[in-house]
Amino acid sequence: MGLNKKKVSKGLLQSDDLYQYILETSVYPREPEPLKELREATASHPGAGMGTAPDAGQLMTMLLKLVDAKKTIEVGVFTGYSLLLTALTIPEDGKIVAIDVDREPYDQIGFPIIKKAGVEHKIDLIESEALPVLDKLLEQASIALFFFKLQLHENEGSFDFAVVDADKVNYCKYHERLMKLLKVGGIAVYDNTLWGGTVVMPIESTPEQMKLGRQSIMELNKLLAADTGDQISHAALGDWITICRRLY
Numbered sequence: 001m002g003l004n005k006k007k008v009s010k011g012l013l014q015s016d017d018l019y020q021y022i023l024e025t026s027v028y029p030r031e032p033e034p035l036k037e038l039r040e041a042t043a044s045h046p047g048a049g050m051g052t053a054p055d056a057g058q059l060m061t062m063l064l065k066l067v068d069a070k071k072t073i074e075v076g077v078f079t080g081y082s083l084l085l086t087a088l089t090i091p092e093d094g095k096i097v098a099i100d101v102d103r104e105p106y107d108q109i110g111f112p113i114i115k116k117a118g119v120e121h122k123i124d125l126i127e128s129e130a131l132p133v134l135d136k137l138l139e140q141a142s143i144a145l146f147f148f149k150l151q152l153h154e155n156e157g158s159f160d161f162a163v164v165d166a167d168k169v170n171y172c173k174y175h176e177r178l179m180k181l182l183k184v185g186g187i188a189v190y191d192n193t194l195w196g197g198t199v200v201m202p203i204e205s206t207p208e209q210m211k212l213g214r215q216s217i218m219e220l221n222k223l224l225a226a227d228t229g230d231q232i233s234h235a236a237l238g239d240w241i242t243i244c245r246r247l248y
Contacts, residue, residue, distance in 0.1 A: 027055050034117040035085055041109050042079045052081040052165065053238025056191070060163065063187055063243065064089040069160035073137075073181065074098040075130045075174055076166030076191075080110030086163070087119035097159075098125045099133050100166070130166060134177040157183050165191035168213035171220040175244070179229060182246045190224075193217055194240040 028036070031054060042051045052060075060082060064072075069090050074083055077100035086096055100106065103125060114120050126133055137155040162178045164171065171190060178188045198206045198214040199221070206214055224232050224244060231245040 022055060027058050030058065032085075032088055034088065034113055035081065038079060038081055038084055038110060038113045041113065042081065045079065045105060045109065047078070047105070050078050050165075052078075052085075052191070054081075056189075056235075056237040056241050057082055057085050059235060059237060059241075060189055061085050061089050063189070064161055067160050067185065067187055070094045071159050072096045073134075073159050073162040073178065075134075075162070075164045076100060077103070077106050077110075077125065078165070079105045080114060082163050082165070083123060084110065084114050084117065084119070086161070087114065087122045088117065090122065092122075094122050096123050097133075097137070098123055099128060099130045100125070101127065101129055103127045131170060131173060131177075134174065134181070138177060138180055156180055159183065160186050162186070162188040163191070164188065168192065168195065168216040168220075171216055172223050175220065175223060175227075179227075179244075179246055184246055184248055186246050188244045188246075190220065190242045190244065192239045193221060193234065193242040196239060 031039075035054070035057065039051070039054060042048050045051075063069075064086060069086075071094065072086055072090065074086065074096060077083055077098050080098075083096065083098055083106075087094075090096070106125065111120065114123070139155070157180070159178075159181045160183060162182060164174050164178070166174070175188070175190070182188060192213075195214050195217040196210060198210050199218050201214070203211065203214075221242070224230065224242060229247055231247055233243045235241050235243060
């Protein structure tokens with residue numbers, strides 16, 4: 001599908017039929033039943049377009065396995081598709097710090113399915129703006145007095161994997177913090193890094209509601225390209241994702 005300046009397209013394949021072929025041939029046959037149930041339940045939500053693309057989710061599952069992820073962060077949850085796939089993939093004693101300003105879609109749609117899948121104990125969902133939570137995690141140490149002993153809790157460099165699918169205006173700030181929270185070799189996945197193809201549209205042709213996000217995503221893409229501390233790859237999945245691996 002070529003870029004049509006009058007229409008914002010989420011997928012950049014030559015045709016919708018090709019995308020459907022990928023889904024039906026490679027993605028849906030391997031999709032765990034709880035993920036399928038959550039995807040179908042999300043489809044009726046007015047904001048269903050915010051959900052994780054299932055082909056992107058399939059790649060994220062592989063990446064989680066490749067880094068043996070056990071401790072992860074998710075910025076932006078919505079109904080919880082990527083949250084569920086992470087919970088299904090990490091070990092039984094794995095943990096996910098999930099952050100969203102509005103947990104209602106998760107509570108109404110995602111949580112019942114996640115609970116039925118038996119993985120809700122892996123998830124710590126925090127209803128909040130993300131930056132204050134990330135900053136709190138980055139405190140060098142939080143010291144708690146417990147039975148007259150000092151306990152030290154370190155977060156910097158302790159996470160294996162992160163997913164960001166939230167407000168685009170803060171993506172660069174999220175990246176700055178996540179590259180400290182992730183281990184060397186850890187991976188962050190950023191969603192919507194072509195922002196519906198608007199990154200190459202003239203500003204006057206960009207839909208008004210996408211202009212701010214367009215600018216923020218363009219700034220993120222420049223930041224990632226210039227950052228020598230990470231390895232990156234754009235992947236043609238959903239509205240494109242950028243995979244970022246911390247090098248040092």
